[in-house]
Amino acid sequence: MNLYKFAQATEESGVSFYQELADKAEDDGVKRIFTMFAADEKQQLKKLERMLQHYPKLAKMNCGRLEKNGIVFDQLRKSINADNIHSDLEAYQLAHQAEKKVIEQYLKAAEAESRPAVKKFLQWLAALEQHELKEIQQLLDFVSAPSTFLEWGEFSNLDEFHNFGRYEDLRQGDLDTPTVTDKLH
Numbered sequence: 001m002n003l004y005k006f007a008q009a010t011e012e013s014g015v016s017f018y019q020e021l022a023d024k025a026e027d028d029g030v031k032r033i034f035t036m037f038a039a040d041e042k043q044q045l046k047k048l049e050r051m052l053q054h055y056p057k058l059a060k061m062n063c064g065r066l067e068k069n070g071i072v073f074d075q076l077r078k079s080i081n082a083d084n085i086h087s088d089l090e091a092y093q094l095a096h097q098a099e100k101k102v103i104e105q106y107l108k109a110a111e112a113e114s115r116p117a118v119k120k121f122l123q124w125l126a127a128l129e130q131h132e133l134k135e136i137q138q139l140l141d142f143v144s145a146p147s148t149f150l151e152w153g154e155f156s157n158l159d160e161f162h163n164f165g166r167y168e169d170l171r172q173g174d175l176d177t178p179t180v181t182d183k184l185h
Contacts, residue, residue, distance in 0.1 A: 001067035003118060004058045007048055007125050010102060013073035014041035017098075020077070025085065033091040040132060047128060061118050065109040072101045092140040099133040 015038050022034035052058050076098055085091055103126050110122035 001062060001064060002059070003061040003063045003066065003121060004048070004052060006063070006066045006071075008045065010071050010073065011041050011045045011048060013071045013077075014038075014098070014102075015045070017073040017077055018095075021080075021085065021091075021094075024083070025091075027086060029088050030085055030091045033088060033095075037095050040135075044128065044132065051124075057117070058121060061121060063109055063113060063118055063122065065112050066105065069105055069109075072098060072105060076101075089140075089143050092136060092143055096133065096136050096140055099129055099136055103129045103133060 018034045018038035018041060022031050022038060025031040025034060076094075080094065085094060106122050106126035106129065110119050110126065113119040113122060
């Protein structure tokens with residue numbers, strides 16, 4: 001199968017997959033998330049088009065291994081029930097799962113490929129998807145982060161909250177010197 005057309009079909013399938021999920025979603029937040037992912041897939045398509053403009057040889061590369069596995073989003077479309085996605089977290093988890101499968105598909109094909117140019121393009125496609133996966137992972141981390149109560153910091157080890165920028169001045173000793181904000185009359 002033509003490698004460039006396969007990559008293009010994967011991204012187009014991703015656009016329609018996420019758009020279908022957005023259309024079926026009852027929750028506005030979930031709908032917005034899937035619409036955002038559909039837009040991200042459109043951006044991936046534009047990146048592919050620019051890559052083809054710079055390297056026209058890509059249009060002639062073939063890779064039979066990808067054809068055997070099929071397009072990930074088409075497989076997910078058959079197995080995912082959109083009615084079961086009710087929260088932002090579930091939406092991000094689905095997108096994370098999909099991107100991991102796409103990356104895995106490209107990397108397995110690259111591993112089995114003997115032609116260096118085709119292998120390099122497959123690795124580039126995997127890297128492109130890995131960048132998108134990293135963004136999804138950051139969103140997933142953000143959505144699942146509030147797993148503890150903020151007031152727990154008042155009664156436990158406050159030093160664990162240093163990465164949020166709080167209590168920075170305590171560690172540097174800046175609070176040892178008292179300051180007077182109002183002059184006494």
